[in-house]
Amino acid sequence: MSRKYLTVGVALVAAAGLAVACAGPRNAAQPPAAPAALASDQIGWETFAQIMAPAGNPKTTNVEFETWASDDDIYGSAGPHWPLVGAAKVLHASQLGAALAPHPIRVQVINPADCVQNYSKTTAAAAHFPKDGCIGEEVRRNWGTYQYIVSNNLYSRPGLVQAFAHNLKVDLPADAVELKGNWVKVPTLIQWLKDAENLTLTAEQVRGLYYTNTATDSTGTAEFALVSVHFSTKQQKNWVWADFEHELNPGRCDDIGCKDSFGATTAVMPAHATGDAWKAYPACAKSPALQKMFADAGLSAVWSHYCLKGSQTDFVDANKQPIKLGNSVIEAINAGVPINQSSCISCHAYASFDKAGTANFAALKLNAVGEIDQKNLKGFLTNDFIWGNTDIP
Numbered sequence: 001m002s003r004k005y006l007t008v009g010v011a012l013v014a015a016a017g018l019a020v021a022c023a024g025p026r027n028a029a030q031p032p033a034a035p036a037a038l039a040s041d042q043i044g045w046e047t048f049a050q051i052m053a054p055a056g057n058p059k060t061t062n063v064e065f066e067t068w069a070s071d072d073d074i075y076g077s078a079g080p081h082w083p084l085v086g087a088a089k090v091l092h093a094s095q096l097g098a099a100l101a102p103h104p105i106r107v108q109v110i111n112p113a114d115c116v117q118n119y120s121k122t123t124a125a126a127a128h129f130p131k132d133g134c135i136g137e138e139v140r141r142n143w144g145t146y147q148y149i150v151s152n153n154l155y156s157r158p159g160l161v162q163a164f165a166h167n168l169k170v171d172l173p174a175d176a177v178e179l180k181g182n183w184v185k186v187p188t189l190i191q192w193l194k195d196a197e198n199l200t201l202t203a204e205q206v207r208g209l210y211y212t213n214t215a216t217d218s219t220g221t222a223e224f225a226l227v228s229v230h231f232s233t234k235q236q237k238n239w240v241w242a243d244f245e246h247e248l249n250p251g252r253c254d255d256i257g258c259k260d261s262f263g264a265t266t267a268v269m270p271a272h273a274t275g276d277a278w279k280a281y282p283a284c285a286k287s288p289a290l291q292k293m294f295a296d297a298g299l300s301a302v303w304s305h306y307c308l309k310g311s312q313t314d315f316v317d318a319n320k321q322p323i324k325l326g327n328s329v330i331e332a333i334n335a336g337v338p339i340n341q342s343s344c345i346s347c348h349a350y351a352s353f354d355k356a357g358t359a360n361f362a363a364l365k366l367n368a369v370g371e372i373d374q375k376n377l378k379g380f381l382t383n384d385f386i387w388g389n390t391d392i393p
Helices: 042-049 073-074 095-100 116-126 145-152 155-164 184-198 202-209 288-297 299-307 329-333 344-349
Strands: 135-141 177-185 212-217 220-233 240-246 306-312
Touching: 042 177, 042 220, 042 240, 042 288, 042 306, 073 135, 095 202, 095 306, 095 329, 116 184, 116 329, 135 202, 135 212, 145 177, 177 184, 177 329, 184 202, 184 220, 220 329, 220 344, 240 329, 240 344, 299 306, 299 329
Parallel strands: none
Antiparallel strands: 135 177, 177 220, 212 220, 220 240, 240 306
16 A cells, blocks of 8 residues: 555435324434534534444444435335335435436436446546446435425325425425435445555455445445445535545545535645646544544444545525535536536525426536526425435336
């Protein structure tokens, strides 16, 4: 290994009419509503510590977020259901990439013969991502989110039609959390880091640096490493948006830099010059406050290798300039959205559906940043920042 800063080895439940309460999950603590003055970076890390903690069930080694309902569980053809303990993790192509395709298509289980990087071959090549590699995605929603979606029938097209007809004000509870994670097969990750950063790791070293788990793609079950995470938590009115990336991700802070006022000893990591795109960045050494938070939550040592890219609670800054936030893997490589055209809060503010229950694809394709233009919402009912209904039948 050539990277001096690394210490390798450190280690919507039932059909409409069935009471939602009959299928509640285990009694897991959920984030409380946050005081408005609490910095979003701190909220991001507090939520991170809660949802990356061991799930606490002796039948599984999964962490908390992996026990939540996936989009398949909520919006799938079988009807909404809370997942069983130990249910298989199934990874899909990028929902955003599929929605941004010339003709929106249903998200499919990732298939190496027709991989997700097809949404952005140019970006994948620039990032030195292996040509035969795949990036699998999962979207998970906690019990507060799930219960709200199901109880309001927002998981099917007929339910959305009904919500539109009744002008439902979609407003999720303060304990709602939604997460998107991107995963790469361990052999593919090893090849990627070698090609991009001249960094040679063994599979065992990867397990000491990354959170790994088994997951299923079209070819079967394999070991995957979590490379990027995005989540939103409804602890403030317009949600708190936070992006996390593994410290070894090539180009992690490109374009907009990395900003972490709570968890990193270096609060601002400037972006490399344009000519040095997709190169390595220094590790994000953790602050004493975050180290204590991790210890109190009982987190595995691997989570210390994940970095906060940035957080958002508003559309513009004090100078009325658009606040940008995007993930080098989730947006740039896996969906083909340039980071300079990425704003989590602006994109999700356009999440909406029309009288036919169809998602507002035109607004989704704006790659919007900054304040919302209400004309792009004309004829649509807003869905409280949730794009989950882009892929329902």
